[in-house]
Each structure stands twice: as structure tokens, then as C-alpha cells.
Amino acid sequence: xxxxxxxxxxxxxxxxxxxxxxxxxxxxxxxxxxxxxxxxxxxxxxxxxxxxxxxxxxxxxxxxxxxxxxxxxxxxxxxxxxxxxxxxxxxxxxxxxxxxxxxxxxxxxxxxxxxxxxxxxxxxxxxxxxxxxxxxxxxxxxxxxxxxxxxxxxxxxxxxxxxxxxxxxxxxxxxxxxxxxxxxxxxxxxxxxxxxxxxxxxxxxxxxxxxxxxxxxxxxxxxxxxxxxxxxxxxxxxxxxxxxxxxxxxxxxxxxxxxxxxxxxxxxxxxxxxxxxxxxxx
Amino acid sequence: xxxxxxxxxxxxxxxxxxxxxxxxxxxxxxxxxxxxxxxxxxxxxxxxxxxxxxxxxxxxxxxxxxxxxxxxxxxxxxxxxxxxxxxxxxxxxxxxxxxxxxxxxxxxxxxxxxxxxxxxxxxxxxxxxxxxxxxxxxxxxxxxxxxxxxxxxxxxxxxxxxxxxxxxxxxxxxxxxxxxxxxxxxxxxxxxxxxxxxxxxxxxxxxxxxxxxxxxxxxxxxxxxxxxxxxxxxxxxxxxxxxxxxxxxxxxxxxxxxxxxxxxxxxxxxxxxxxxxxxxxxxxxxxxxxxxxxxxxxxxxxxxxxxxxxxxxxxxxxxxxxxxxxxxxxxxxxxxxxxxxxxxxxxxxxxxxxxxxxxxxxxxxxxxxxxxxxxxxxxx
Numbered sequence: 001x002x003x004x005x006x007x008x009x010x011x012x013x014x015x016x017x018x019x020x021x022x023x024x025x026x027x028x029x030x031x032x033x034x035x036x037x038x039x040x041x042x043x044x045x046x047x048x049x050x051x052x053x054x055x056x057x058x059x060x061x062x063x064x065x066x067x068x069x070x071x072x073x074x075x076x077x078x079x080x081x082x083x084x085x086x087x088x089x090x091x092x093x094x095x096x097x098x099x100x101x102x103x104x105x106x107x108x109x110x111x112x113x114x115x116x117x118x119x120x121x122x123x124x125x126x127x128x129x130x131x132x133x134x135x136x137x138x139x140x141x142x143x144x145x146x147x148x149x150x151x152x153x154x155x156x157x158x159x160x161x162x163x164x165x166x167x168x169x170x171x172x173x174x175x176x177x178x179x180x181x182x183x184x185x186x187x188x189x190x191x192x193x194x195x196x197x198x199x200x201x202x203x204x205x206x207x208x209x210x211x212x213x214x215x216x217x218x219x220x221x222x223x224x225x226x227x228x229x230x231x232x233x234x235x236x237x238x239x240x241x242x243x244x245x246x247x248x249x250x251x252x253x254x255x256x257x258x259x260x261x262x263x264x265x266x267x268x269x270x271x272x273x274x275x276x277x278x279x280x281x282x
Numbered sequence: 283x284x285x286x287x288x289x290x291x292x293x294x295x296x297x298x299x300x301x302x303x304x305x306x307x308x309x310x311x312x313x314x315x316x317x318x319x320x321x322x323x324x325x326x327x328x329x330x331x332x333x334x335x336x337x338x339x340x341x342x343x344x345x346x347x348x349x350x351x352x353x354x355x356x357x358x359x360x361x362x363x364x365x366x367x368x369x370x371x372x373x374x375x376x377x378x379x380x381x382x383x384x385x386x387x388x389x390x391x392x393x394x395x396x397x398x399x400x401x402x403x404x405x406x407x408x409x410x411x412x413x414x415x416x417x418x419x420x421x422x423x424x425x426x427x428x429x430x431x432x433x434x435x436x437x438x439x440x441x442x443x444x445x446x447x448x449x450x451x452x453x454x455x456x457x458x459x460x461x462x463x464x465x466x467x468x469x470x471x472x473x474x475x476x477x478x479x480x481x482x483x484x485x486x487x488x489x490x491x492x493x494x495x496x497x498x499x500x501x502x503x504x505x506x507x508x509x510x511x512x513x514x515x516x517x518x519x520x521x522x523x524x525x526x527x528x529x530x531x532x533x534x535x536x537x538x539x540x541x542x543x544x545x546x547x548x549x550x551x552x553x554x555x556x557x558x559x560x561x562x563x564x565x566x567x568x569x570x571x572x573x574x575x576x577x578x579x580x581x582x583x584x585x586x587x588x589x590x591x592x593x594x595x596x597x598x599x600x601x602x603x604x605x606x607x608x609x610x611x612x613x614x615x616x617x618x619x620x621x622x623x624x625x626x627x628x629x630x631x632x633x634x635x636x637x638x639x640x641x642x643x644x645x646x647x648x649x650x651x652x653x654x655x656x657x658x659x660x661x662x
Contacts, residue, residue, distance in 0.1 A: 011570065014570075018464065018468070019468075021464055022464060022465060022468040025461050025464065025465045026465075026480070026483060028461070028538065029483065029484060029486075029487055029538070029541065030483060030486065030487065031502065032487075032495055032498030032499055032501075032502055032538070033486070033487070033490065033498065035498060035501060035502050035508055036494070036497070036498045036501065039501065117651070118294065121294070124595065124643065124644075124647050125297065125599075125640065125643065126598070126599020126600075126601075126616060126639055126640070126643055127599060127601065127616075128599060128601045128616040128619050128620060128636070128639070129297060129599070129619070129636045129639060129640050129643075130296070130297065131620075132619050132620070132623050132632055132633070132636050133296035133297040133298075133636070134296045135623060136296065136303060136623075136629065136633075137295060137296035138296070213489065216491075217491045217492055217493070219492070219493060219602060220601055220602065220620075223620070223624075224620075224623070224624070234491060234492075234493045237491075237493040237494075237497065238493060238602075238606075241493070241496065241497050241500065241606050242606070249497055250497070250501070252494075253491070253493075253494040253497055253498065256490070256491045256494050257490055257491075257494060260486070260489040260490050260491070261486065261489075263489060264482060264485060264486060264489045265482075268482060
């Protein structure tokens, strides 16, 4: 929307002022990221831009914090833990969430609103409450400080995302397709894997991505439930920030930012594919 | 419904268990069953009769030998700081045989045992349920007559924590609205070709790890950080401004973290408003401001409500960002839930504060569900 030709000087000024305000807001949104990425290549153990960096002198930049990260045992074990827990939680959340969404999409489901409310409650209840509740409960049944406990807790947090995304995909689902498959002699399992699954796959995958990233980024539950052995990347960052903040954290942050950009782009791709498949044009 | 069973087992049950902890009172009953029985029957006047006190002394020794005294001492200490050492001291110095009678013996160890107060505390701890923690969380207590009263000002801290939590959430919500509204407006009015990449830009912080963003804000706002250096270089300030580890840092970082939750609902509402409405208002002679206030703004009310509620709900439960970016005076309820759970092991208090937070969240959530509908909860 450009300025109309009939606009007066005041409107013109306002238009450009507004544009400037929006640019400022965008800057605010991405500023921290813009600062963290270059600083992670700092050759000095400081958190400020050195003179060498500002003049783009190659000596001012280095990969030493990435080497630090790569050679540190605690960071490496935290990566293993993070991916182990996130993968486990994603599998549990995706399977259960997809089944639940399929069940909920049937129109004759009783107490639909109540069930939906419970299913997405992990997203609404403050994390600290879930974490404290799980801490009390898991300590009693011996799941605290185990991988299984954390995986189950993260799976519970991830399910709402799967339920929501799969439900959204199912809203455009044509049920005559499954009836047609059954009519042609496919048993329910074959129908599910050959007909339903390929169609709702984008929703399932984006839900799984949400669940994965939720687990990967989660620190409160890990703080309560994990022992030193199960420390994840965010947990390691948490102590890094609280105790001695070193530029290694910025290197880790840059890597995580890269991962989230990749995930975001793939999600956007999935969304477009889904819309194209369903014949929705923008 | 396997998911329902799973969530009931690993989500609802733990939270329910936590709510129970807020009012549970079983410590004395499991360590000293006979005393608990006797105290429930006691009329609460003066010091209990010798038989009760003798039973208490016997069970005190038994509990100490069985190493079961800790929870009882903790429970009494939760209600009245200092009682832990009183109980532990009495258990340690308890003679095998009474010096005269048990009442005098205990009073000889510490005068407090000769006064009615500690016995009334024990009696309060013998009830199956207690409102102690919930009252404490609101800076209330039961006075000597058993009536509910406010605690003395120097011990009242929780009301100010609750107030602070709501204040911070409110400021953050308003800041998100002030920043998010023009942003969403701009995004909605741009053609999709430009708007889509920009929307991704809005979503990017949303997808970046919370810890990464908190760490980034600490770096940006610190005394030697880019903002302070820019301010110094421009001559706006003479010395670095303290921007982080205080309230300002919390506001800035939390607004940044929660902004996408405001922009997304606003955007979905604004995209549905045809631009012809504004043009019609303008051509009918309204000034741009008038057209905006009377035509555009009312149509976005649903989005404003949804965004504000969502941001507020998320803000009151926030733990990570304030804990990292804030100072000691900027911590919200969540921090104290964690503090009581992990550091002081006053689980009853943690659960009581958690219950209040949960209740506030659920009320807001119900309003949200009424206003927006949970089915409309979308992710980007």
C-alpha cells in the first residue's frame, strides 16, 4: 500500500513515520540475534565488539569458542542428552497426539470440548506448576532423575502441538476417501497407512517438529527432574548464564539459532505444501 | 484414548498431587500417631494434661531414634520459624525418666514447652488438612483465637510478590500491545510477497531458544554492551546505564519473548478486514484518525482481547526470563515456587503458591476459551 497521490503532506509524513516505527520494531525483534551471531566469533573473551571486529580485521574474529564447545565433555554429553530426550518425547507425543486428533475429529465424540481442554492443558498451565507437580509425583514413583521421567514429561508438553496441528489438517479431510478405501477391500490398518496417513502427514510432521523443538528448548522441567547425568543443552546454558557467562554460550546460541531457522523454513515449506495439496491458494 | 490416559497419569495427576500438598498435613500423624489422636481431642486451653505430654515425650524419643523427626520439625517450622530447633533440641536433650512430671521436664529444657503456643501449633499440625500454606501465601494467619488475620507487616511478603507478578505481566502485556499492534497492522496491509518473509522474521524469535534470547539480552543490555556503548558514543548519557538485572531488563526481555503471541492473533484478525472499509470511511469525509478509531479499531477488538489474554496468561507463569535477566526484587511467583520446592523444601508453601498461580491462569484461560474458543488456538 503506497501513499495515494492525493495524500496531503501530513499524511505523507505519517506514512513514512509509521514505516520508520515498524522498521524499529523489526530491529527490536531481531536485534539480539544480530548481536549474538557476530559476537560468537569474537577472538577475545569479551561480550563487546572489539575495535578489530568493527573494522572487519580478520584477526578480530576466530572460531575459538566453537572449538571450546566442540572439545568440552559437558557440552557434548548435553547434546547427546538433548537429542535422546527430544527424540523420545517426540515419538511418544506424535503417536499419541495423532491418535487423539483422529479420535477427536469424529463428530460423534462425546465430551469433545472437555477432552480438548484437558489435551491442550499442558500448553496453558504454567510450566513451573507442571514441573513442580511432576517433581513431587515423579520423586514418589521413582521416575525423577531418570531419562524415562524426563521423556514422559516432555512428551506431555509436546502433545498439544501435535493435537492442534493434526486437527487443523483433518479439518479439510475428505472422509469419503476412507470409505472408498474400505469399499475397495482395504482393512482399517491398510486404509490408515495408505490413505489417511499420506494426507495428514504434513500436519503430523509439523506437530512433531513443534514437539521436538519444545523438548529441545525446555529447561524448567529439566531443572527439577534431571540429575547431572541428564543435563540437556538448555540446562547447561542455564548454569552457564547464571554462573560464569563465557562466549562459548554465544557459540552454542548461534548453533541453536541456525537450527531454529532451518526448522522454521521447513515448517513454512510444509505449510505451503499442505495448502497446495488442499487446493487453497493465497 | 491412550493420550487422555497418558496425560491424566503424567500431567493431571502430578498437578492434582501438588494441589493436595498445599493442604496436606500428614507429617505429625505419620511420625506421632498417638499424640496426634490425643491432641485432636484436647480443648486447646493452657498446656495439655500430663498423660498427653508423656505420650508426646515417648513418641518424640521414638521418632528421633527412627529418624522420622525431620518432617515434623520442618512442618512446625513452616508455621512458626524457630520451632525446628525447639523440637530437635527437646528430642536431643530428653531424659529417659521424667524429672518430676513430663510437663516440668520439657519446660526445663526450653521455657517454650511450658507455654500454650507450641502445643496449639502441634494441635494445628495434628488436623488432617491445613489451610496454613494457603493463608500464608496470602499473608494471612490464624491468631491465638483461631481467627484469620493479616500477618505483621515485617513478615508480609507474598502479597507484594503477587502484586509484582500482576504488575510485571500487565506492563509486558501493554508493551506487547503497543508494539505488536502497529507491527501487525503493517504486516496485514503489505502484499503477501513482502509480508510472508517479514512474518517469518516475527516468528524467528518465537522459534529461537528462550535461553538464547535471554542470554542475548544480557549481552546486549549489559554495562559494556552495545546499547550502552551507543548511548555513550552519542553523548546521551555520561556513564553506562544499568539496564539488566533490574526491572527494565525484565520488561524488555519479556516483551521481546512474548511479542509473537500478541502479533499472531492480531494479524489473523486484521487480515480478515477488507481495506475497502477504511477507504469508504475516508471517502465519506472522516479524518484518517477518526476512520481508524471508529472503523478499524472496533473490528480488531477480538484480536486485541485474544492477544492480551494470551500474553498475560503466559507472562504470569514466567520463570526463566525473570530469573536470568531480573534482579532479586523482580522475581515473580514462579521463582518462589521453585525456591520453596528445591531450596527450602517447604513443599506445602510451594504447592500453595502454585495453586494460586494455577487458579489465576485457569480463570484467565476460561475467559480466553469463552472469548476466542480453544479451537482457534493456532500456531503461526
